[in-house]
Amino acid sequence: MPVFESKLDKKSEAFAKNRDDQLEKIAHLRMLEARAEAASEKRRPRFEERGQLTPRDRLAQLLDAGMPFLPLYNMASYCVDDPDRETSIPGGSVLAGIGYVSGVRCMVCVADSGINAGAATEMGFRKNLEAMQLALANKLPFIHLVESAGANLMQYKVELWAHGGGVFCSLGRLSAAGIPTMTVLHGPSTAGGAYMPGMSDYNVGVKHNGMAALGGAALVQAATGEIADERQLGGSEMHASVSGLIEYLAEDDADGIRQIRDVVANIGWNEHCPPLPQRDFDEPLYDAEEILGLVPVDYKIPYDSRELIARLVDGSEFTEFKSRFGPNLICVQTSIFGHPVGLVANNGPMGPDEAAKGAHFFQIIDQANTPLIFLNNITGYMVGTEYEQKGMIKHGSKMIQAVSNIRVPKLSFYVGASYGAGNYGMAGYGFDPDFLFTWPGAMTGVMSGESAAGTMETVALNAAKRRGVEPDMEALAKQRAAIEAVFAAQEDAFFTSGRLLDHGVVDPRDTRKILGFTLETIWEREHRSLNPNAFGVGRM
Numbered sequence: 001m002p003v004f005e006s007k008l009d010k011k012s013e014a015f016a017k018n019r020d021d022q023l024e025k026i027a028h029l030r031m032l033e034a035r036a037e038a039a040s041e042k043r044r045p046r047f048e049e050r051g052q053l054t055p056r057d058r059l060a061q062l063l064d065a066g067m068p069f070l071p072l073y074n075m076a077s078y079c080v081d082d083p084d085r086e087t088s089i090p091g092g093s094v095l096a097g098i099g100y101v102s103g104v105r106c107m108v109c110v111a112d113s114g115i116n117a118g119a120a121t122e123m124g125f126r127k128n129l130e131a132m133q134l135a136l137a138n139k140l141p142f143i144h145l146v147e148s149a150g151a152n153l154m155q156y157k158v159e160l161w162a163h164g165g166g167v168f169c170s171l172g173r174l175s176a177a178g179i180p181t182m183t184v185l186h187g188p189s190t191a192g193g194a195y196m197p198g199m200s201d202y203n204v205g206v207k208h209n210g211m212a213a214l215g216g217a218a219l220v221q222a223a224t225g226e227i228a229d230e231r232q233l234g235g236s237e238m239h240a241s242v243s244g245l246i247e248y249l250a251e252d253d254a255d256g257i258r259q260i261r262d263v264v265a266n267i268g269w270n271e272h273c274p275p276l277p278q279r280d281f282d283e284p285l286y287d288a289e290e291i292l293g294l295v296p297v298d299y300k301i302p303y304d305s306r307e308l309i310a311r312l313v314d315g316s317e318f319t320e321f322k323s324r325f326g327p328n329l330i331c332v333q334t335s336i337f338g339h340p341v342g343l344v345a346n347n348g349p350m351g352p353d354e355a356a357k358g359a360h361f362f363q364i365i366d367q368a369n370t371p372l373i374f375l376n377n378i379t380g381y382m383v384g385t386e387y388e389q390k391g392m393i394k395h396g397s398k399m400i401q402a403v404s405n406i407r408v409p410k411l412s413f414y415v416g417a418s419y420g421a422g423n424y425g426m427a428g429y430g431f432d433p434d435f436l437f438t439w440p441g442a443m444t445g446v447m448s449g450e451s452a453a454g455t456m457e458t459v460a461l462n463a464a465k466r467r468g469v470e471p472d473m474e475a476l477a478k479q480r481a482a483i484e485a486v487f488a489a490q491e492d493a494f495f496t497s498g499r500l501l502d503h504g505v506v507d508p509r510d511t512r513k514i515l516g517f518t519l520e521t522i523w524e525r526e527h528r529s530l531n532p533n534a535f536g537v538g539r540m
Helices: 013-041 044-049 055-062 122-138 158-176 191-198 217-224 230-234 236-243 253-266 290-294 305-310 352-368 385-389 392-405 420-425 449-467 473-491 493-498 508-527
Strands: 069-071 094-101 104-111 142-146 181-185 188-190 202-206 211-213 248-250 329-336 339-346 372-378 410-419 435-438 443-445
Touching: 013 055, 013 290, 013 493, 055 094, 055 104, 055 142, 055 253, 069 508, 094 122, 094 253, 104 122, 104 253, 122 142, 122 158, 122 508, 142 191, 142 253, 158 181, 158 191, 181 191, 181 253, 188 191, 191 211, 202 236, 202 253, 211 230, 211 236, 217 230, 230 236, 236 248, 248 253, 290 305, 290 508, 305 329, 305 339, 305 372, 329 352, 329 508, 339 352, 339 508, 352 372, 352 392, 372 420, 385 392, 392 420, 410 420, 410 508, 435 493, 435 508, 443 473, 443 493, 449 473, 473 493
Parallel strands: 104 142, 142 181, 181 202, 188 211, 202 248, 339 372, 372 410, 410 435, 410 443
Antiparallel strands: 069 094, 094 104, 329 339
16 A cells, blocks of 8 residues: 655644644643542542542452553543533543453443442443443443442432433343343442342452442331341342352452452353454554644644544555545545554545545445544535535435445544534444544534524624614624534533543544554454343343
8 A cells, every 4th residue: 555655844833833732632631530530539548448449449450450441431421410610520430441351351330439429420320321332332241340329319310210220221131142241349239229230140249348239228217117237238248148149259349359350261251252363564654642743723724634644554554545536535445453444534624526425435445344434523514505506415415324324333533623414424423433532622513603603693684684774783792702602612522522422532642542442342343252142141
């Protein structure tokens, strides 16, 4: 394949400004992640007093040392429960991601009981549910380290309870699909939470602290008048010897994690999938650090997306498809860590030619049965008389039809803007990409605040003209500011990721590594055989 020759000027003012802007966004990402960790770590003395590990220490001991771990939904709940950006804590009180446990690629969720005792939040529920659905789609054993005070009854929402049932439904479907589900009971898990161990295939309970009951002592007394002993009601010791809910009784948190690692090691999971082939590939010719100086945070400033592609793909080699037709959509065939892929990226807004080109390219990639990667930096499809007459709706729909129905894996990144129907044609959130990550400087939405405000201002001016009255320019200025503020508050990466509209916000320099990890995850699922049954494992 042809090697791309970079023309990036690393000594230019533009490069320096882009780099500074990107580093500022990355620093904000790390600050928000650190805010969640600091909030949890405040409880470290209490964990140590009880002889427990903190949630992050549990995660570290569960995962294989030195192996890659892909965090997921790191911004979950940001600006949702607490709309104040200065105080809102991301994460949804859950740590989640894909990593290796005893040599097995697994989906892992850890209740962050350092924050509000792990009380469930709306986005925390959804984060668990999304993680389970990813585990099902990618054939990943699901491991849950549980310690939660349950739902916060002072902030009860009926929809939270209703959607919460989907978590347990997903556990049942994972088991029925032949994908093992495993729980370590580190602390309390009451009411609906009791079904986490109840619906899991393998359970480890920690002595003295692990507890599962449909009704805790307070609820039992309120409902029945019985004054129950908490440990006799639902302690790990009782469940290991009386109810049979617990298979393995652990002395402490560390022992519980050791035992669940042993369970993973003993199920022979990797026997049902051939080992990943050792692929020969060359690293990109250009340093990933250069991405920061290449890509502007301001999406209105153009750049050549081929330069970005050259810093992501093997050997900076790729073959461009229809290079002279529809030039604002770059379509290439290439490889990443030895995996053949198709890749599309934006060099400007898409017109009818770009949409037709994209639809054609998606179909040949589907025919070749290779994953398709989307690098979103798109303000939308072109509008105006010329483009309407050239069939923008028809050709845009053709591209959306193709991306809706291709059968190959789709991996999307929001690297800049991703607005309007352009987001749809580039496999945005609504098109179920297998993985979707956002750079911290990216913007998404129906359109920019500036465009929305300008549209509404034009409508108001035209209405005034039809009525034959002078427009109130002061009122229009206030309207413009208000509309821009509404859109600006909702379009940045941290806000949208807080609502789980992606799988997480990531450092742009990690894009190639994330692509490699997710491509390996997809390869394993495509080559793994399962032994499904009708109902999942029933607890006896």
